[in-house]
Amino acid sequence: MDIHWIGFDADDTLWVNERLYREARSRFDALLATYGVDPAGADRRVDEIEVQNLQWFGYGVMSFGLSLIEAAVDLTQGRISGQGISQLIELTKDMITAEVELLEGAEEALAELSSAHPLLLITKGEPNHQHSKIGRSGLRKHFRQVEIVPDKTPATYAEILKRHAVEPAHFLMVGNSLKSDILPVVAMGGWAIHIPSDLTWEHEVVEIPPHLRSRVFEVAALSELAPFIETLKGGALQAGPA
């Protein structure tokens, strides 16, 4: 294997993200409980509205905030108060300004890998918010380029690689989401390392088709990443289409 460029997802790969969404959902549940709304039923409806709204609002915290507001009106049959709506707007702002909490080993893994590989940060979401998080993370210096994309499809990755004149066979993507970081990359001829996260949005979980599985590896933690990539390059693993 001749891996040259390495791409990294950001949310839940380099820093904590999904936990902020779960905490926001708890605040939402507590607010709606005061209207007699059962959290279990609410969860399904919020998920539904959130996924439906991707077509208009895309990925990110503002999209999530608008979905919570829509769900609050829906689940309370319009009884939600102005003050309740204000709380949901506050909660959205809190998520945007939340401290960026690096995952263990992120800094070390990037420092080590960036000495031998050009690194790309490839993340979806709202650019304003993502740029702010990247700045506050202190990790910007390890990356050759930051790519903030509306969605992560095989075409998204193909376009980025083309622009940097990188062959898919020499590109490896690292991320926590099978749907966004792993499947589209191996589908267009690249390689991927999956680092499962404690928490992953269920919308991001997919099955990798059997014929692509030989292009996907899994490591348990960021601390294992650089040594594992060295092993791959050494050709100790016979990789390629099964």
Added chain:
Amino acid sequence: MDIHWIGFDADDTLWVNERLYREARSRFDALLATYGVDPAGADRRVDEIEVQNLQWFGYGVMSFGLSLIEAAVDLTQGRISGQGISQLIELTKDMITAEVELLEGAEEALAELSSAHPLLLITKGEPNHQHSKIGRSGLRKHFRQVEIVPDKTPATYAEILKRHAVEPAHFLMVGNSLKSDILPVVAMGGWAIHIPSDLTWEHEVVEIPPHLRSRVFEVAALSELAPFIETLKGGALQAGPA
């Protein structure tokens, strides 16, 4: 003058944008009138909330929608109904799916200029929505590259030009906003052509300092742009620091 690369703003430079915001504000005013809120006082408060919220939500329709919701709660002292909130969410979605209406002469100007110059589309806002509008506009093919940025500062432009290895002195930006398209570009050593729009958000109006005015030109319409740029290149105008 040796202009090589030309940058274009999109909203209100190539297609109608501000009118959609004004129409949305009319719908907002009509909704709030049913709560006895006076539109004149409301306007000031909405502007204030909108500008304040840029720090959290950035530029774009979702940011605007969240600001309208916040303003509705504020201006009705929390009396806004769930149904009223739903209408504001609908209005936000309507803005996102609104047809892209090209300004007169946009297609022709880009077709002519792209035969002699690499063109960059440089727009701020939410990438999901901007990519969708660019796709639907039919104008993507004229641009070497599309850059969607969180804000337009001198540093934003400098970074883009550096990435494309373009000297500021060989770069010309075309746009309707003095604040976003003209001032930052001439401040970092480039050239700019201002095409005033019928409607411009007042937040985007600034004064160009006298020592930079010799780097700014004005044309009245897109149809005059290509001939005017030819004149500039011919050196008929003696341009440079006054």
